[in-house]
Amino acid sequence: METDASEIERLPDELLAAVISLTSPTDACRAAAVSRAFLAAADSDAVWSRFLPRVLPVFAQGELPCAPPSKKALFQRLTDEPALLPCKLVSMRLDRATGAKCYTLSARALHISWGDNPNYWAWINLGCDEIKTNKSFKEAAKLRGIWWLEIRGKIHSMLLSQNSAYAAYMVFKLADDRYKKSYFPFQEASISVGGSESTRQTCLQGYMKVGDDEVHRECLLVANDIVLPRKRADGWMEVELGEFYNEEGDGEVSTSLMETKGGVWKDGLVVWGIEIRAKQ
Template identity: 60%
Template sequence: MDADGSEISRLPAELLASIVSLTSPPDAGRCAAVSRAFLAAADSDAVWSCFLPRYLPQLAKSVLRRAPPSENKKGLFRRLSDQPALLPGKLVSMRLDRATGAKCYMLSARALNISKGETRSCWEWIDLCYDEFREAAQLRGVWSLEIRGKIHSRMLCRNSMYAAYMLFKLADGYTMMDFPFQEASISYGGTSSKRQVCLQAYMEDGDDGVPRKHILKSSWESRLPHSYCLTDDVMVPWKRAND
């Protein structure tokens, strides 16, 4: 046996790197604990070049200036997966999924098409000093709500499953987004998918311990009970883990 305590380290370094590159980024971290030989392979550019997307979008100059001059492929992957990186124009950000390396994008409010978004009586644009984006749209009051966003399919990774989410926050005490339900749709090429969504709802465990979806009682809809159970075909919002 060798100094690492196993015969595995006798394999050529190129073969070890080829083996590790067939796993995933989390598995590469686990492989690094096997032996010194695996550690060298798991940290090599040959492995992390396989985990990085084939085509990375152009990043904003401010993002490039923060990059260490001697950054390797593993460091680049970690940097892009730890925090979002702004693209030129600073209206779209991208990060890498830690488990798969797939590209995940976020559109700023300014990149969306918001109905009556420039009407001051309907929307107000507020500064965001703590976010990667500079502005957010704050709703004042509208009779109809329509928000559209689009992204080119060439920006995504092939053979990857994607989901679209809308990030929003309701003011404390606001109870006018529960009913009637809204319609959310996503289209790709010639296909389209539509779902009913309730923008103001919460999850609550029933008597049997099974979570059930409820909505609040609107001030203008007195016919609805205080806790109205929703069916499974109505989507409800979820709170982000870091909020």
């Protein structure tokens, strides 16, 4: 094996870089630990130019250094922390494993029915401990009470990576026990790309966590047909609204979460945003 490794190291740096660029960001980092020759090739701009998207969106002023020291440094910057777009209501980051572009639509970027009416929704400021994973958005929409729940988000598929699988997630919290203990009709989640649309039912009261029994009986009875949220490491919850494959990037991706038929008063929901992430 040592002989084989030394023979490979005799290859020109350009050829080593070309081979490593055909792998993945994770494999390139592993290759960098093999030897000095592999390190030089694996850290080169030739490799990381292949992992970076061909086209990046325009970012808000000051979000990125004017001249990142290397392509690898730019990749790492965009995987470590999201960068805001000029509207400052949407952020983008890169998926660490694939380099795919992922976006977060803040609550302000969503269409929330009666969201501008303080009788139904309140806009609240979040503490630093509540936004550990994405510090771009420090505001959330808190539902005071409403009969008609409708939350929609959209993004043009041209902004996403082509030939990539994605899923959309609503990130939220339940503000108090009233919301969790009261009967709440299931919500309908949908996602559409071009002329194709998929729908599913979700249950916001319960969430998926190993060893957790805080899932309502209504959810358990039909758990096989209902999508349950999961609790994230940052303390928020997320529910998958749907998945899709972005082939040519031509069209609009629309997502929604609705409950408009149950005739039940709803309150206590805190909406932080919708994430559109690469799906492995």
